[in-house]
Amino acid sequence: MDFGFSEEQELLRSQARDFLDRQVPTSAVRALMASDSAHDPSLYARMVDLGWTAIPFPEQYGGLGLGMVDMTVVLEELGRHVAPSPLISSVALAGMTLLHGGSDAQRQQLLPGLASGESIGTVALVEQSGRWDAHGVQMPARPSGDSWVLSGEKLYVADAHIADWMLVAARTGPGDGDGVTLFVVDTAAPGVTVRQLKTMDQTRRVASVSFADVTVSADRVVGGEGRGWSVLRRGIDRALVAISAELCGVAQRAMEMSVEYAKTRQQFGRPIGSYQAVSHKCADMLVAVESAKSLTYHAAWAVDNDVPEAPMAAAMAKAYASDAARKVTGDAIQVHGGIGFTWEHDMHLYFKRAKWGETTLGDAVYHRERVAQALEL
Amino acid sequence: MDFSLTPEQARFRDGLRAWLRDNLAEELATPLPPMGSREALQRRQAWQRKVHAAGYVGVSWPVEYGGRGMSPIESMIVNEELSRAKAPDLINVIGLNMAGPTIIHHGTAEQKQQHLQAILTADDIWCQGFSEPNSGSDLASLQTRAVEDGDHFVVNGQKVWTTLGHVAKWCILLTRTGSAEEKHSGLTYLIVDMKSPGVEVKPLVQMTGDAEFNEIYFTDVRVPRTNLLGGVGEGWRVAMTTLMHERATLGVALQVRSRIAFDELSALARETRDDGHARSDDPLVRQRLAQLYIENEAMRFNGYRGLTRMLRGEPPGPEGSINKLMWSEVNQRLMETALEVLGPAALLADGEPTAPARGHWSYGFLRSRANSIEGGTSEVLRNIIAERVLGLPRSR
Numbered sequence: 001m002d003f004g005f006s007e008e009q010e011l012l013r014s015q016a017r018d019f020l021d022r023q024v025p026t027s028a029v030r031a032l033m034a035s036d037s038a039h040d041p042s043l044y045a046r047m048v049d050l051g052w053t054a055i056p057f058p059e060q061y062g063g064l065g066l067g068m069v070d071m072t073v074v075l076e077e078l079g080r081h082v083a084p085s086p087l088i089s090s091v092a093l094a095g096m097t098l099l100h101g102g103s104d105a106q107r108q109q110l111l112p113g114l115a116s117g118e119s120i121g122t123v124a125l126v127e128q129s130g131r132w133d134a135h136g137v138q139m140p141a142r143p144s145g146d147s148w149v150l151s152g153e154k155l156y157v158a159d160a161h162i163a164d165w166m167l168v169a170a171r172t173g174p175g176d177g178d179g180v181t182l183f184v185v186d187t188a189a190p191g192v193t194v195r196q197l198k199t200m201d202q203t204r205r206v207a208s209v210s211f212a213d214v215t216v217s218a219d220r221v222v223g224g225e226g227r228g229w230s231v232l233r234r235g236i237d238r239a240l241v242a243i244s245a246e247l248c249g250v251a252q253r254a255m256e257m258s259v260e261y262a263k264t265r266q267q268f269g270r271p272i273g274s275y276q277a278v279s280h281k282c283a284d285m286l287v288a289v290e291s292a293k294s295l296t297y298h299a300a301w302a303v304d305n306d307v308p309e310a311p312m313a314a315a316m317a318k319a320y321a322s323d324a325a326r327k328v329t330g331d332a333i334q335v336h337g338g339i340g341f342t343w344e345h346d347m348h349l350y351f352k353r354a355k356w357g358e359t360t361l362g363d364a365v366y367h368r369e370r371v372a373q374a375l376e377l
Numbered sequence: 378m379d380f381s382l383t384p385e386q387a388r389f390r391d392g393l394r395a396w397l398r399d400n401l402a403e404e405l406a407t408p409l410p411p412m413g414s415r416e417a418l419q420r421r422q423a424w425q426r427k428v429h430a431a432g433y434v435g436v437s438w439p440v441e442y443g444g445r446g447m448s449p450i451e452s453m454i455v456n457e458e459l460s461r462a463k464a465p466d467l468i469n470v471i472g473l474n475m476a477g478p479t480i481i482h483h484g485t486a487e488q489k490q491q492h493l494q495a496i497l498t499a500d501d502i503w504c505q506g507f508s509e510p511n512s513g514s515d516l517a518s519l520q521t522r523a524v525e526d527g528d529h530f531v532v533n534g535q536k537v538w539t540t541l542g543h544v545a546k547w548c549i550l551l552t553r554t555g556s557a558e559e560k561h562s563g564l565t566y567l568i569v570d571m572k573s574p575g576v577e578v579k580p581l582v583q584m585t586g587d588a589e590f591n592e593i594y595f596t597d598v599r600v601p602r603t604n605l606l607g608g609v610g611e612g613w614r615v616a617m618t619t620l621m622h623e624r625a626t627l628g629v630a631l632q633v634r635s636r637i638a639f640d641e642l643s644a645l646a647r648e649t650r651d652d653g654h655a656r657s658d659d660p661l662v663r664q665r666l667a668q669l670y671i672e673n674e675a676m677r678f679n680g681y682r683g684l685t686r687m688l689r690g691e692p693p694g695p696e697g698s699i700n701k702l703m704w705s706e707v708n709q710r711l712m713e714t715a716l717e718v719l720g721p722a723a724l725l726a727d728g729e730p731t732a733p734a735r736g737h738w739s740y741g742f743l744r745s746r747a748n749s750i751e752g753g754t755s756e757v758l759r760n761i762i763a764e765r766v767l768g769l770p771r772s773r
Contacts, residue, residue: 001379001382002378279759286762316671316675320672377666
């Protein structure tokens with residue numbers, strides 16, 4: 001048993017932190033937040049140069065042949081810096097789904113682009129109901145000759161505005177899981193319209209994507225007709241780990257900022273951190289951050305090794321990290337007092353990113369219910 | 378990162394499982410009488426002796442002191458497997474987890490020779506004399522006085538919350554030899570024979586109606602100088618070794634117990650019906666149970682991270698304090714949830730024929746209030762985390 005990172009992984013972490021400290025200070029995050037796309041292709045290209053997009057792909061697809069444990073290291077650091085990047089949607093969500101469910105031809109065709117950063121992928125899943133489960137997939141795909149025709153709207157699609165293609169879940173039959181089919185659709189295909197949604201977290205954009213009779217050829221079905229949900233689930237488990245890792249980084253930094261502030265901010269002639277009302281809040285932050293990390297690291301190991309409890313491990317990590325990051329960043333605002341509530345102070349960037357992570361792919365309530373089902377309650 | 382056991386560790390675990398399969402049923406055939414009678418003590422001592430004879434007590438102690446020189450992983454395996462099999466607790470818990478490791482670290486050759494083997498075999502039961510009526514969280518303010526008198530110390534004072542005090546042969550006693558102003562540096566650590574003249578033990582009845590703990594009064598008790606552990610004035614340093622081991626041990630053992638309690642609670646929620654529906658169908662109950670399970674797993678993995686640090690020879694991290702703090706709150710919430718699942722029947726206590734599980738849950742609910750006080754209050758643990766881990770200024 002060894003529940004810790006290797007020397008190589010620690011090196012990856014310090015390299016990532018150095019890079020992000022230099023290249024993505026919060027002034028850069030704010031500049032991107034104010035831009036049209038919140039995406040800087042040159043910044044992403046440098047992340048590609050560092051190998052981050054290639055980490056979890058096998059070498060035959062241009063990857064480094066590593067896994068989600070290694071991705072966790074990088075994503076924690078990205079969260080620590082609230083850095084805008086499509087790494088989660090492109091590599092962890094679309095990439096891992098295609099890797100685990102796509103045909104050889106689809107993998108050969110699409111994965112090297114994701115690994116090299118030349119293309120960006122994402123997944124379009126949720127609809128008006130806001131449900132993240134198979135039942136929420138109601139948008140129909142009709143057979144038409146050798147092709148399929150998609151009509152409807154998907155919501156909260158992360159990074160769709162900069163994606164080259166997306167995996168779209170559509171309904172091709174009755175039954176919750178059994179009636180879902182997954183399609184590869186180019187964002188530039190005729191009939192596809194992407195509209196960025198104005199959300200509270202403008203450092204990570206989500207979009208509504210409408211499909212007006214979009215024709216998709218049969219060779220772009222992933223995993224077979226009616227097999228979409230089982231394919232998607234494996235990708236989603238990995239993306240849950242990725243989001244949890246980012247949430248750990250977000251919460252970690254919010255805690256560090258609170259502790260630094262509590263040591264220096266003086267009220268009534270002494271540092272506010274000497275008051276237990278403040279210091280105990282900080283202690284509770286540590287409990288939450290460390291426990292979120294423990295569950296996330298274990299889930300990363302579990303999906304990498306495909307152990308039977310991997311889906312449960314991913315659900316536990318996401319449930320805990322979702323609550324932890326919201327609570328820690330919220331308490332961090334409280335520790336900072338009035339300044340923490342201003343636009344000028346960076347804490348709102350963390351608080352908002354925490355909310356994105358909490359909501360995306362299902363909140364704590366959703367994943368606790370999954371845990372309850374796995375426990376046969 | 379790797380969560381699997383080595384082949385040797387897996388063999389060790391399987392050996393223990395097989396041994397428990399062959400030996401535990403007989404042990405559990407006659408229910409253990411509650412502590413208090415002579416028979417109760419003897420039964421528990423005999424069980425520890427049996428486990429020791431099979432080679433599963435003190436496995437991580439050095440070979441020269443009767444252990445097997447194994448790593449903390451094997452120690453964790455023993456803890457997990459004994460708990461999972463619902464084996465009786467090893468009676469000499471203070472000796473094994475606190476006094477023994479402290480003697481190994483700070484004891485003289487004679488002290489090691491005299492005490493360690495008898496701790497492993499439960500021939501000598503140990504208790505701990507640290508807390509006092511006016512010194513709980515602020516341990517270093519303790520007032521039990523030890524005065525040097527030739528080859529002896531003369532001890533006067535009172536200790537409280539002494540687990541096993543009424544059956545113990547030996548007590549690890551923290552005393553004041555210096556002035557009150559010296560605080561930490563005025564403390565001295567002694568090993569006291571509980572049969573010495575002047576030692577009086579009184580049971581301390583707690584809010585459950587039980588007397589798990591005792592008060593000990595010391596009146597002119599003469600303790601030979603050879604029973605000094607560490608030097609005069611070095612008591613605090615020695616006591617830290619004891620407390621570090623207490624918390625490290627708690628980390629693994631508490632999580633396993635909590636998991637067993639969770640499984641019992643899940644069964645209760647499935648079996649208890651409300652208007653024809655299992656209570657486990659209630660979305661609110663499901664959310665609470667899932668959260669308890671998740672937090673319990675978080676404690677397990679926190680414990681593994683702490684263990685990994687230890688195995689890598691790194692300084693201890695915050696995991697011990699974090700897990701004690703989490704466990705007390707998780708266990709209190711677990712008991713509260715159980716009582717909510719039961720509805721008004723939760724009020725029924727042992728002795729009432731219709732009491733669910735013979736009052737197991739109502740007892741647990743009351744007992745759990747001590748969890749956030751014993752072994753370091755939640756407030757003290759938050760201070761420790763804030764000051765020692767996060768580096769915040771000392772609270773005043």
